Amino acid sequence: MAMALPAPPPVRVFAELDPAPALVPAGRGGSAALSGREVQVCGSAELSVRPDRARVSLRLSSRKDAAGAARSSVSRRLRYIAHSARQRGVPEENMTVTEDFSRVENTYQMEAEVCIIFSDFGKMQNVCNLLIEKLGTSVTISPPHFYHTPEAIDTLRRQVCVAAVGNTRQKAQEVCRLFGLSLGKPLLIKEEETKEWGGHTDSHLPCSPDSLTLQERIQSATAYVSSRVFAVFEIKGKENRRSKLL
Numbered sequence: 069m070a071m072a073l074p075a076p077p078p079v080r081v082f083a084e085l086d087p088a089p090a091l092v093p094a095g096r097g098g099s100a101a102l103s104g105r106e107v108q109v110c111g112s113a114e115l116s117v118r119p120d121r122a123r124v125s126l127r128l129s130s131r132k133d134a135a136g137a138a139r140s141s142v143s144r145r146l147r148y149i150a151h152s153a154r155q156r157g158v159p160e161e162n163m164t165v166t167e168d169f170s171r172v173e174n175t176y177q178m179e180a181e182v183c184i185i186f187s188d189f190g191k192m193q194n195v196c197n198l199l200i201e202k203l204g205t206s207v208t209i210s211p212p213h214f215y216h217t218p219e220a221i222d223t224l225r226r227q228v229c230v231a232a233v234g235n236t237r238q239k240a241q242e243v244c245r246l247f248g249l250s251l252g253k254p255l256l257i258k259e260e261e262t263k264e265w266g267g268h269t270d271s272h273l274p275c276s277p278d279s280l281t282l283q284e285r286i287q288s289a290t291a292y293v294s295s296r297v298f299a300v301f302e303i304k305g306k307e308n309r310r311s312k313l314l
Contacts, residue, residue, distance in 0.1 A: 105303040106255060107243055111236030114294040115228040117221075118286055119214035119268065122192050126182040126199065127208040131175050138178040139169070145203060149182055152198055156191050158184060186212075193282070212282070214289035215268040224293050229259055232295040240301045252302030260296050267291025 126149060130141035146165060153163060162185040170177050186192035189212075196209055241251045268289045280288070 106300050107240050107251070107303055108298070108300050109236050109240045109243065110260070110296060110298045111232055111239050112294060112296045113228050113231035113235055114292065115224060115231060116266075116290050116292045117216070117224045119216050119289040119291075120187060120220045121217055122186045122189055122212040122214050124184050124186065124192060124196060124212050125210040126184070127179070127210075128182075128206065129177065129179045131172060131177045133175055135169075135176040138176040142167070142178040142180050145206060146180055146182065148202070149199060149207070152202075153184055153195055156195050157188070158186065158191065158195070162186070189282075189286075211280070212285065213268070214286055216289075216291055221264075221267070221291060221293075224291060225262070225264075225295075228293045228295045229262075229297070232259070232297040233257060233299070236297045236299045237301070240299065244303060250304040252304045254299055254301050256298075256300040258298045260298050262296075263294045265292050 128142050128145050130138045132138040132141065150163060150165075154160065164183045166181050168179045170179075184192075184195070186195075192212060199207055200209065236257075237251075237254070244251045266289070
């Protein structure tokens with residue numbers, strides 16, 4: 069019994085030349101354009117960007133018989149953390165402190181959390197290493213949470229769209245040169261599809277293991293955007309040999 073052959077895959081058209089051979093007189097210094105002749109192409113691009121912010125949380129606590137002693141112990145460490153961060157270029161507005169004071173049995177407990185936002189990851193490492201060295205186990209530093217600001221993602225979207233348009237124009241130019249023609253002005257440019265994946269926002273806390281290295285955390289937070297563009301360009305007459313040599 070003969071087996072049926074599988075259906076052939078659909079044909080993908082990347083460029084199409086529309087025929088209409090009527091010539092339009094050229095302007096001064098320009099080549100003649102072929103009225104109604106156009107090339108339709110699609111192109112794509114994919115770009116990525118690493119996170120531009122990192123948030124680090126530091127936790128402190130102290131339990132003493134006297135309320136003042138518990139407060140004083142935590143306050144000294146808070147002042148040292150803020151001073152160390154400012155000395156290394158972290159602005160005051162990038163540091164947030166929350167405190168909680170409670171009574172536990174017959175003792176007083178003071179807890180504090182410091183959240184620091186860094187735009188320079190080298191400074192972040194320097195500050196964290198210093199605090200670990202000077203404060204030891206009296207401070208708990210969480211692994212950094214890397215994320216993107218909205219401005220960084222918007223910039224990436226614009227860049228990938230422009231790159232896709234450039235790739236589309238280059239493809240149309242190569243198709244025209246294959247037939248000895250020259251590319252004219254764009255008649256239509258349309259972004260048909262965009263895709264985004266990866267990346268983290270400030271509010272999204274990923275469930276990543278503490279064993280990841282710093283570079284692995286940055287890589288896992290890297291954002292990717294792709295864009296697919298459809299464009300229609302006018303086709304001019306024969307390519308000018310002089311401009312081709314230039």
